[in-house]
Amino acid sequence: MDFEFSDRVRELQEKVSRFMDDHVYPNEHRFHEEVAKGDRWQPTAVVEELKEKAKAQGLWNLFLPESRRGAGLKNHEYATLCEIMGRVHWAPEVFNCSAPDTGNMEVLERYGTDEHKKEWLEPLLAGKIRSAFAMTEPAVASSDATNIESEIRKDGDSYVINGRKWWTSGIGDPRCKILIFMGKSDAKNPNKYQQQSMILVPRDAPGVNVLRMLPVFGYDDAPHGHGEVTFENVRVPASNMLLGEGRGFEIAQGRLGPGRIHHCMRLIGQAERALEKMCKRAKSRVAFGKPVADQTVTLERIADARILIDQARFLTLHAAWKMDTVGNKAARKEIAMIKVAAPVMACQVIDWAMQVHGAAGVSEDFGLAAAYAQARTLRFADGPDEVHRNQIGRLELDRWN
Structure with a gap:
């Protein structure tokens, strides 16, 4: 590269x-x-x-x-x-x-009809509205998306949607006008990856009810937020189906690949900022007769943070470059690798920065506690570490068949 x-x-x-x-x-x-x-x-x-x-x-x-x-x-x-x-x-x-607007706009750009683009993509591009993505469910292990139980049922010239979602990011924003909903349209299909579909659901459709906003380590991320939402006999036009029935996984892969790159690079930015704060704090504070920056343990942590950040950056840029040159599918191992490496790296670097700040590190005076909460969350979002590690391991073993 x-x-x-x-x-x-x-x-x-x-x-x-x-x-x-x-x-x-x-x-x-x-x-x-x-x-x-x-x-x-x-x-x-x-x-x-x-x-x-x-x-x-x-x-x-x-x-x-x-x-x-x-x-x-x-x-x-x-x-x-x-x-x-x-x-x-x-x-x-x-x-x-x-996020999630970037991913949703990419979905509408790639898979939406001209009508979808006019009604939803254009105002999203203009920044006039916002959107949400409804995939994860509280009743099942959503790390395996084939477990999704929500139903998308055809009824004449409409689809009727029933289900319970949570961690629906962006639903708390009053500008949220459209959701992309993933559910099962053909639960009996022998191919479990063709049971799911994605469909557009207007936020104000009757039957869409936000039960609560979910805090992350005490942060509710207002005015954005992450909600638990029920869909009770929500009826939308059949034309709201994206790409066609049974193609939800196909859309998800097109959406999540670039999104994982974006998440990882934003985390690297957070880690860089945490390292900067760590260095400034270490140089300005004195403990046991000398600057904290002169303490060997601090120097080691600063050095390790620099190494970890640069490693994660190069891994992520390589994954992005491979997507550009050979496509998302061929780059799936590299994408999985950075999705594990970047959040783990960010959690460690931010943790070290908090430690250098002492008790101030867990306050909100320096923004480190919130940054840690966000980084830790991304060890679940877009697939947990375990799922990505399993994929990496299988792909590596395949090399030796």
């Missing part, structure tokens, strides 16, 4: 970095203040203001091809921008590059 980027990509890297320096980092405190005041589930004024600034600078929909007013970047090129944006957990939304 050639790690040299084009002039255009380097220019985008510089522009996004400068935007973060000029507009995002100085407004971190304001963002948290706005969320803490009044209704936590309303969009923040600061993000809406910065979205307009990002649009004006051409830093918008960077993940999409040029044909949809995106930047037309390859996976390994966009990945570097993900890292920069990921240094602040709410920053990707400023550039209209936040």
Whole structure:
């Protein structure tokens, strides 16, 4: 792989970095203040203001091809921008590059009809609405998606949907107008990977009920949030089916491959930020007569953090490059590898940073506790570590048949 980027990509890297320096980092405190005041589930004024600034600078929909007013970047090129944006957990939304909207927009771009694109993709591209993805279920081990029990039943010119989902990210945002729902449309199909379908469900459809918002280590991630949702006899037009019945897994693989790259690179950005905070804190604090930075254990942890971050970055860029050159399927081992490596790395680096900060590390004064919660969550999201390790092991064994 050639790690040299084009002039255009380097220019985008510089522009996004400068935007973060000029507009995002100085407004971190304001963002948290706005969320803490009044209704936590309303969009923040600061993000809406910065979205307009990002649009004006051409830093918008960077993940999409040029044909949809995106930047037309390859996976390994966009990945570097993900890292920069990921240094602040709410920053990707400023550039209209936040999950689950990016994945949902990619699904609509690849598999949606012209009507789907007009009704849902266009306002998502414009940042006027948001979306959610309903896949995980509380009643079954959703790490094996064939376990999904929710039902999508054909009834004339409609589909009727019944099921219970949770960790439906984005459902708490009042701007959420559309969900992509995965359920079984043919539970008796002998091919278990052709039992599932994905279908578009408007947020305001009768029968869609949010039972509760689920906190992660005490963080509810307002105004975004992750909800437990029931679907009770929800009726949608048959035309809302994506790609066709039984093709849910096919869509999922197209959606999750790039999403895993994005998640991992954003985590690397979080880990870089944690290492920066760790170094600054270690140099500014004195313990037992000398700066914490001079303590051998601290130096070792800083060195190990640098090694772990760079390892994860190179692994992730290699996986993204392989997706670009040979496709998602051929890169499935590399994608699985980084999905294990990046969250584990981020949890360790952030943990070391918290330790250097002492009791302050578990407060919200430095943002490390929230960063740790997010990193730890990504050892489940998009498939748990165990599933990816099993896949890596099987693929490695296949080499020796």
